[in-house]
Amino acid sequence: MDAGGEAVGSVSGGCVEGAVHELCQEVVRTGRPVRHTFGHSDADAFAVGLSCGGTIEVFVQPILPASSGTGDVTRPAVLAAALEAVRRGEPVAVARLVDGGTGVFAVFEDRVLGGHGVTDSLAEVVVAEARAMLDAGLTGLRTLGCGEEEAVVFVEAHTPPPRLLVFGAVDFAAALTRIGRFLGHHVTVCDARPAFVTSRRFPDAHEVVVDWPHRYLARTRVDRRTVVCVLTHDAKFDVPLLEVALRLPVAYVGAMGSRRTQQDRIARLREAGLRETELSRLCSPIGLDLGARTPEETALSIAGEFVALRRGGSGLPLAGTAGPIHPAGRAGPIRLPAHS
CATH class of the missing domain: 3.40.50.720 (NAD(P)-binding Rossmann-like Domain)
Structure with missing residues (x-):
């Protein structure tokens, strides 16, 4: 959503769009990122129409132009480089810290851009995990740590078609x-x-x-x-x-x-x-x-x-199985020892 309120794209195909638009407006006003979860047991869920039993987690981050004089001036440049790579068909992973920092990384097969807001040690862990996810074509949240430092990172892998x-x-x-x-x-x-x-x-x-x-x-x-x-x-x-x-x-x-x-x-x-x-x-x-x-x-x-092999499915009829239809894809905490 731009500063004028015009939105592009969607999150869920309809049920939380209005609430997410309000979150975007809040972030534009405050300049601070917001992370919000809509779940089937929440009062908010029924207000936005999410009564299907699912959970949607949304992270809204402001992207300010470098000329504004506020915020992380490297972020627009990092994201612009990532978007250009996607346009060219070059593999790239965008890693955003959603807890434990504010950095944004653009991780390519042969180089890294950005990464401010965390220590060098944690940055190495983030880049290594982003590269592994890029290699596998995976997108998702990861909890990463190095020594006493820990952060939650959202990695978007943009790869050519398999x-x-x-x-x-x-x-x-x-x-x-x-x-x-x-x-x-x-x-x-x-x-x-x-x-x-x-x-x-x-x-x-x-x-x-x-x-x-x-x-x-x-x-x-x-x-x-x-x-x-x-x-x-x-x-x-x-x-x-x-x-x-x-x-x-x-x-x-x-x-x-x-x-x-x-x-x-x-x-x-x-x-x-x-x-x-x-x-x-x-x-x-x-x-x-x-x-x-x-x-x-x-x-x-x-x-x-x-x-089924790629997604970890059983190949069985869903009517004969139990548990979530779409199991959570989050990995457990990935931690490397701190550098001596």
Whole structure:
């Protein structure tokens, strides 16, 4: 919200917008940040329409121009640099101290901006945690400490879309590229057969690659969010490809095929020298048990499995489970010893 009261964006899609707008107006008047929680047991919750049983925590921070002569003059510059990185597609994490300090960090893969308001020792802890969260594509609150010093930090990770690498130019791959793009992945389809892997066959893929799958995977960029789906179910493609995939730091490796195919594949991979810990990472037969028959249903089954793995879901019907639908994602206190 700007000084004139005009708002951009939303917090919850409707139920707390009015109350948050009032908080913003208060922060503009006072120049002091405010942290407020709306919970289902609060009287405020019913006043703002939050009677669904959830909890929303809001942190409102004033951003004053450097020319104002008040506040932390480095903060606008730090946030401007972070916004420019997001515009360019460069990974960046913005770390705000919401308790125990007022500093703002822009943490890049190779540099750090800002960080005033805490000691150098605590700043090192904040930067290390922000980099770890950036690497994993995570956003959330963290309680961090160094010696006797402690702070609560909100880290926003802005990363390029996670990659979905689909190997095998088959009908199942075409359906999987559609759902992968819908889920926000950058989708690549790779196959060694130029007659099959074309943009016309895979219009929803961001890129199509004609190459031997194992050779392409060995040279392309991956990270801990990357999803690898092997749909060729042909040993001459599968085994060399999985030798590479199961040794990479990726989020998910799944391979299509029958249970008999999987037994043969595992035997071949053992002969190739893969360890049991590496073999245990392979999800095969690929996908959740949905009774899927069509390529589209199979793609839904595969996507359900890698989403559940990424988010820590059980894959079970919610009606048969208990507890929060969205478990709290906060980590416990992360503390490093103070420097001697």
